[in-house]
Amino acid sequence: MASRKCSAKDFIFKEDIGHGSYSTVYKAYDKRNIKKIYAIKVCSKSHIIKEGKVKYVTIEKNTLNLLAKANHPGIVKLYYTFHDEQNLYFVLDFASGGELLSLLHKCGTFNENWSKHFTVQLIDTLSYIHSQGIIHRDLKPENVLLDKDGRLMVTDFGAALTTNMANKDSNEITSSSSFVGTAEYVSPELLLYNQCSYGSDIWALGCMIYQFFEGHPPFRGENELKTFEKIVALDYSWHNNKIKPKNETPPVVIDLVRRILIVDTRERLTLNMIKQNVWFNNINWDDKINIWKGIWQVQSDEGFTRNSRSSSQSNSTSSSYHRMIPNRQLHVIDTPVKNITITKQKRKKPTKVSNTTSSIVEWRKKLGISTNMNNNKSQSVDMTTDIDNINNDLIMTDRISSVNHNPQPTTTNNILTNGNGYLPPQEIKKSNGLPYVKEASTPTRSNRNSSVTMSNNFIPPTKLSSSTTPSSRQSLSSSKPSTPTQTRMKTPSPPPQPLPVLKHQQKKSPQVSKYSTPKLTTLNIFKQGYVYIHEIPYKLNGPGMSLTSYNKIDNDLITTFVADHHNGLRSSKCPLKTLILKKNGSLLYNNNSTIDNEQFMVNIGDSELSVYDFEFDELEKTGFLILEKYKHKIWFISLPSKQVISGGLEINNKETWVDCFFRVRQLIENQMDQNDDNSESRNSSVKKDLETTAAKLNNVTINESKSTPVPSETFHTAQTARSPSGSTHTSSKNSGKISVPKNSTTTTSTTTSKPNNSSKTHSNLNSATSRSTSSSKPGSNTSNINSQPLHINTPKQRQTSTSSNKSRSVSAASNSNSSTTNHQHGSSPQITLPTTLRVNTNTANKSLHESKRLFSPPLRSKPFSMGSPLDMSNLVNSNGPTSPPLYPTKKYNAPKDMVISSSRYEVIHTLSNQHSPDQTVASSGASAAFKSLQRKRSGNEIKFPNTTTSSISKDNSKDNFKDSSKDNNGK
Numbered sequence: 023m024a025s026r027k028c029s030a031k032d033f034i035f036k037e038d039i040g041h042g043s044y045s046t047v048y049k050a051y052d053k054r055n056i057k058k059i060y061a062i063k064v065c066s067k068s069h070i071i072k073e074g075k076v077k078y079v080t081i082e083k084n085t086l087n088l089l090a091k092a093n094h095p096g097i098v099k100l101y102y103t104f105h106d107e108q109n110l111y112f113v114l115d116f117a118s119g120g121e122l123l124s125l126l127h128k129c130g131t132f133n134e135n136w137s138k139h140f141t142v143q144l145i146d147t148l149s150y151i152h153s154q155g156i157i158h159r160d161l162k163p164e165n166v167l168l169d170k171d172g173r174l175m176v177t178d179f180g181a182a183l184t185t186n187m188a189n190k191d192s193n194e195i196t197s198s199s200s201f202v203g204t205a206e207y208v209s210p211e212l213l214l215y216n217q218c219s220y221g222s223d224i225w226a227l228g229c230m231i232y233q234f235f236e237g238h239p240p241f242r243g244e245n246e247l248k249t250f251e252k253i254v255a256l257d258y259s260w261h262n263n264k265i266k267p268k269n270e271t272p273p274v275v276i277d278l279v280r281r282i283l284i285v286d287t288r289e290r291l292t293l294n295m296i297k298q299n300v301w302f303n304n305i306n307w308d309d310k311i312n313i314w315k316g317i318w319q320v321q322s323d324e325g326f327t328r329n330s331r332s333s334s335q336s337n338s339t340s341s342s343y344h345r346m347i348p349n350r351q352l353h354v355i356d357t358p359v360k361n362i363t364i365t366k367q368k369r370k371k372p373t374k375v376s377n378t379t380s381s382i383v384e385w386r387k388k389l390g391i392s393t394n395m396n397n398n399k400s401q402s403v404d405m406t407t408d409i410d411n412i413n414n415d416l417i418m419t420d421r422i423s424s425v426n427h428n429p430q431p432t433t434t435n436n437i438l439t440n441g442n443g444y445l446p447p448q449e450i451k452k453s454n455g456l457p458y459v460k461e462a463s464t465p466t467r468s469n470r471n472s473s474v475t476m477s478n479n480f481i482p483p484t485k486l487s488s489s490t491t492p493s494s495r496q497s498l499s500s501s502k503p504s505t506p507t508q509t510r511m512k513t514p515s516p517p518p519q520p521l522p523v524l525k526h527q528q529k530k531s532p533q534v535s536k537y538s539t540p541k542l543t544t545l546n547i548f549k550q551g552y553v554y555i556h557e558i559p560y561k562l563n564g565p566g567m568s569l570t571s572y573n574k575i576d577n578d579l580i581t582t583f584v585a586d587h588h589n590g591l592r593s594s595k596c597p598l599k600t601l602i603l604k605k606n607g608s609l610l611y612n613n614n615s616t617i618d619n620e621q622f623m624v625n626i627g628d629s630e631l632s633v634y635d636f637e638f639d640e641l642e643k644t645g646f647l648i649l650e651k652y653k654h655k656i657w658f659i660s661l662p663s664k665q666v667i668s669g670g671l672e673i674n675n676k677e678t679w680v681d682c683f684f685r686v687r688q689l690i691e692n693q694m695d696q697n698d699d700n701s702e703s704r705n706s707s708v709k710k711d712l713e714t715t716a717a718k719l720n721n722v723t724i725n726e727s728k729s730t731p732v733p734s735e736t737f738h739t740a741q742t743a744r745s746p747s748g749s750t751h752t753s754s755k756n757s758g759k760i761s762v763p764k765n766s767t768t769t770t771s772t773t774t775s776k777p778n779n780s781s782k783t784h785s786n787l788n789s790a791t792s793r794s795t796s797s798s799k800p801g802s803n804t805s806n807i808n809s810q811p812l813h814i815n816t817p818k819q820r821q822t823s824t825s826s827n828k829s830r831s832v833s834a835a836s837n838s839n840s841s842t843t844n845h846q847h848g849s850s851p852q853i854t855l856p857t858t859l860r861v862n863t864n865t866a867n868k869s870l871h872e873s874k875r876l877f878s879p880p881l882r883s884k885p886f887s888m889g890s891p892l893d894m895s896n897l898v899n900s901n902g903p904t905s906p907p908l909y910p911t912k913k914y915n916a917p918k919d920m921v922i923s924s925s926r927y928e929v930i931h932t933l934s935n936q937h938s939p940d941q942t943v944a945s946s947g948a949s950a951a952f953k954s955l956q957r958k959r960s961g962n963e964i965k966f967p968n969t970t971t972s973s974i975s976k977d978n979s980k981d982n983f984k985d986s987s988k989d990n991n992g993k
């Protein structure tokens with residue numbers, strides 16, 4: 023395969039799969055070989071410079087470059103590097119199995135077989151890395167990824183050090199070093215002497231072996247300083263794992279770890295010595311085929327000890343395997359409340375190097391050790407490197423290696439050895455043509471052109487950013503890598519819609535946002551619908567949500583929980599409830615059988631409330647909205663399918679629950695602004711609203727008639743013909759009675775009555791229809807750009823969607839106009855349709871989204887009630903408050919007193935200004951969740967089947983909890 027010069031245009035960027043402190047990693051397909059999947063690490067140049075990361079990016083690039091030569095299966099391979107105006111790109115092996123740490127968290131601990139297998143692979147990999155004169159310096163389970171077969175791949179060489187040591191199997195101190203690494207795995211020589219060696223990696227290996235058996239690293243203090251103290255004092259012990267039976271760790275392993283975790287590097291075992299250890303007596307270190315079998319290939323038994331999270335379950339091994347690989351996403355949509363005085367925006371991920379460094383300085387100061395940290399001669403890159411240097415010196419004008427677009431050499435069959443290790447590249451080439459490094463010629467213009475032709479509406483990031491992104495979003499996402507893009511631009515936003523105001527509420531003073539002008543509605547019920555609510559109380563001593571697990575609400579916990587309790591969470595066993603969100607923030611529920619028995623659940627404005635979106639999609643009725651009142655309760659909220667409820671007690675389906683939450687929080691903030699210290703009056707207002715709602719709900723009529731399947735054509739007609747007039751379904755403001763006139767849903771009143779802004783709406787509607795009919799396949803040419811639905815699933819927009827998530831966090835805290843952003847990108851008005859109306863073809867969905875975007879529902883003025891599915895579809899657009907107007911050009915200005923934090927604990931802690939021992943735990947859980955925050959909400963993907971991404975995501979979402987490994991194993 024001829025080598026070539028690459029650019030972002032050569033790849034189809036899919037979902038982001040992770041975030042580092044200076045990068046976002048995307049899954050991507052090679053356009054020239056669509057079966058080939060890569061992980062592309064995208065680093066924003068400006069962010070790298072701003073954060074002083076140039077050095078680490080350069081090291082990573084150079085090291086991976088060097089290590090890519092031998093195709094060692096234990097190292098994430100770098101295939102290409104390139105850059106454009108904004109970003110640097112690393113095209114890497116895609117490790118679909120995720121991080122080893124996640125697997126370990128899932129498992130609790132590994133059994134001896136797995137531990138040994140992983141250790142053997144680590145040793146083989148480290149041997150190779152050291153043989154190249156490289157010290158990794160940040161080895162830990164987080165930096166070890168797994169491929170689809172469970173074969174490990176070491177990654178993250180940003181802290182690596184290249185030495186000239188002749189003896190590669192020596193723990194002799196090689197150099198003075200900068201302080202890098204992660205507290206728990208940092209070696210004592212680095213702490214005490216500011217020096218490192220190959221032995222430093224071996225120290226980390228020892229920590230990892232310990233962790234495989236015990237479930238946690240050997241040295242972990244309440245904070246980094248305490249951790250350091252433990253490290254130099256060799257203060258660790260075995261059998262601390264309460265889940266695991268005592269003495270399960272074989273003495274031979276304990277002895278091995280003891281010989282590795284030795285402070286004096288001269289006494290510490292070297293890799294060769296480790297290989298000779300009795301624990302590896304059955305290992306043939308030359309048998310690379312066996313060594314490099316994936317963990318899923320070698321073991322048929324469970325290779326792990328279940329932890330408490332799943333101990334109640336005894337599912338089959340294979341399903342357990344599948345659940346081991348996390349691929350569901352928990353999105354934190356938590357918003358801290360205002361009046362918190364942290365102003366600095368938290369980074370997506372803590373910058374471990376600098377954090378650890380400052381801790382070490384502090385620690386060394388305490389001990390009276392020299393704190394001269396500038397002894398870093400071995401690192402050659404100037405931290406002050408400017409953008410030109412990045413362009414010219416650092417990155418990256420061509421491929422690392424020529425690429426064979428065949429399946430990767432990471433399968434056992436492809437691992438070629440010469441008995442001593444890996445075949446030299448030439449040998450490999452001769453043997454089977456697998457990739458190896460070679461100088462590549464500059465691609466020809468025609469090559470480049472051809473890739474452009476293949477690019478399906480690819481718009482270079484620079485173009486796209488200038489044409490699509492409102493400044494507010496840019497300002498929020500300025501420090502993140504801008505996303506490579508491949509598809510289309512977004513259509514302009516619909517015009518602002520008036521908000522409904524009920525007459526009897528007009529006396530109340532209107533709530534006006536500080537940052538935006540919409541008159542917020544005084545409609546009492548913001549959102550209402552049938553849901554399943556699963557409530558888990560907090561209990562100090564577990565097992566469900568005990569202090570330990572509760573404090574670590576992260577992706578893993580929720581994934582496990584949902585997998586384990588799927589049936590209980592959303593099934594006929596779980597009775598449907600009516601959930602009501604009031605404008606005062608009250609979230610109430612009502613058991614449908616006892617409709618008058620309304621329960622107060624929580625207040626959305628509560629500072630101790632966190633909200634998570636776990637693959638939640640209102641259109642598809644998948645996933646969960648998770649609400650958590652800190653140390654009180656967790657609620658899993660999910661939506662029933664239309665088959666279950668046949669009709670729907672749903673109002674305001676134009677806005678998602680999440681958007682409604684945000685809007686209500688915004689309202690509450692405004693109220694707080696207006697009357698900061700009259701909590702009493704707020705309480706009485708809450709009470710009053712509760713009473714009003716209770717009275718209203720007493721009169722709700724629920725029509726239990728079964729839904730009638732409706733052909734897809736009808737669906738389209740119903741969408742486009744939905745009346746903006748409001749004549750069909752209107753809410754009763756006086757009686758509180760909700761009823762829908764029969765047969766009212768087939769109205770085509772678009773032409774018979776006009777909404778407030780009817781002319782505009784009408785023209786949009788027409789325009790939607792014509793676009794809908796004239797639209798061609800996605801990506802065929804730019805003329806389609808304007809005909810795309812509101813959500814367009816491009817990496818760029820996923821990026822802005824990320825920003826959108828972030829801005830959600832901002833909004834409630836700051837009373838900003840973030841709902842504007844949300845509405846534009848993350849959550850356009852949702853139309854909830856009966857399942858029978860849902861059409862899965864691209865065209866139909868496209869029509870749906872176009873109609874959805876352009877349709878301008880009026881206020882209702884007449885009562886409505888549940889009816890047939892068609893009734894519902896009309897209800898959807900004819901009721902409830904509209905979203906605030908959009909202000910795409912308004913620049914977002916964060917208020918000074920705003921906090922952006924992922925951690926519910928941190929928020930609470932900041933509020934109460936107290937310290938408690940569980941802070942660390944809570945923060946780490948939150949930071950894991952915060953990582954997930956950066957991912958787009960699954961709904962964005964599902965909505966647009968026009969892109970390949972959407973169909974893939976859709977599949978996943980549909981099958982949310984049955985086959986959680988599908989995405990990882992099915993490639």
Ligand SMILES: Nc1ncnc2c1ncn2[C@@H]1O[C@H](COP(=O)(O)OP(=O)(O)OP(=O)(O)O)[C@@H](O)[C@H]1O
Binds near residue numbers: 045061117
């Ligand atoms: N080759 C890959 N295949 C699959 N996922 C990957 C790959 N590389 C990275 N990831 C995922 O993306 C996340 C971010 O990776 P990245 O290397 O950018 O940052 P990091 O190493 O986690 O953080 P930092 O570089 O700040 O230490 C990782 O945590 C990992 O889950």
